[in-house]
Amino acid sequence: MEELGKRALTGDIRAVSRLIRNIEDQVPNTHEAIKHIFPFTGRAHVVGITGAPGAGKSTLTDQLICSIRAQNKTVGVMAVDPSSPFTGGALLGDRIRMLRHADDPGVFVRSLATRGAMGGLSKAVGDGIHVLDVMGKDVIIVETVGVGQQEVDIINHAHTVLVVLVPGMGDEVQAIKAGLMEVADIFIINKADREGARKLYKETLSMMDMGKFPSGWRPPIVMVESNMEPHTFAKSVDELYEKIQEHYAFLKDRNLLQERAQLKVQTEINDALRSAILEPVLNKLIESGEFDEMVQKLLKKETDPYTLADEVAAKYLVK
């Protein structure tokens, strides 16, 4: 497994895609590969792109790849789509929009299913970013699933978060709610040729006028019109990329990258502890049948979940 990590460091595409696959499948010992590459991580600019289903995230990502490639920088993309809560299957369709980059060796695109994760990402995204980072990609774009208001895990992984809004999704009360609207480093009003775009712009602006920006960065709003006009669309996205670079420079100048990095490592140690401590215990309980017994006890109201959890903790946790 360490071998796979070594090959990923050389930019070997098959090693990279297999490693991401093993991370997703939670293949035993994959952690050995991550241990090997971890010291080399932290070089790439990670850009998150999030917004409602159908807001245009994939199409924007596709055009953004053009803007980034025009500066001779390489790009890694991880695009997340939802897994079915019923069958566990998934239809991953983000790649359709990015097909024109399939022959470009400077671009690596990987589709991931959420596999039960609730925050708008896949659990594999954190380590997946590391893999794309060490394979040498300059910019990594993480496209979330189509999100609602609360799926904002992307802030734990990205340096720059783009929130894509489209006209016609609600009044200004939506704009001042907590969650999604708070996490943007840059707002994009997409499909801005549609009715209501001007109104959405004003609402977003007045929402920000009410806010405070302790870091000193006030999220700009970029209007992007229909991709049916390729020239103006490309120009707007070039402008968007300028804003993205401005934000990255801002983070660097103010030593704020460290803060973002801290969020990421906190998430990572949290996840690593869970998989090292909680999961083995859970697996043991499931294998021994104790888990089913506990479920039955709860159904019969013989006990409650907290008492059971205390019993398990007393058995497995050495204080």
Next chain:
Amino acid sequence: MAKKIRILLAKPGLDGHDRGAKVLARCFRDAGFEVIYTGCHNTPEQIVNAAIQEDVDMVGLSCLSGAHTYLYPEVVKQLRDRGVTDIPVVGGGIIPDRDMQPLYDAGLKALFTPGATLDSIVDWINTNIAAKE
């Protein structure tokens, strides 16, 4: 560990009849597979690059324009040229009987023609495409 079967579903060549591919994509989703659907008008190069980057267990091709005799073997050939021998290629569409054997000879692992039921395709995948180690 939670292995999932990952399938790339693509339409090579100049053919916009994507109903069949979409029905299959939905069917595979319901069968618990992860399907990467890349839509219409793919070149063999694009399909091969996508298959490698996505590390899929199988490539499924759909083409109803009659160009399957060129496009399907070309995908197989380009995968081999890139040193990829562990991703089987499967095809579907309106394939005349006389084209079947040449396509198998070219390395296609299975061919599904009109009349093939969704269940039979899912069964074939469950039997023949074990998720990779």
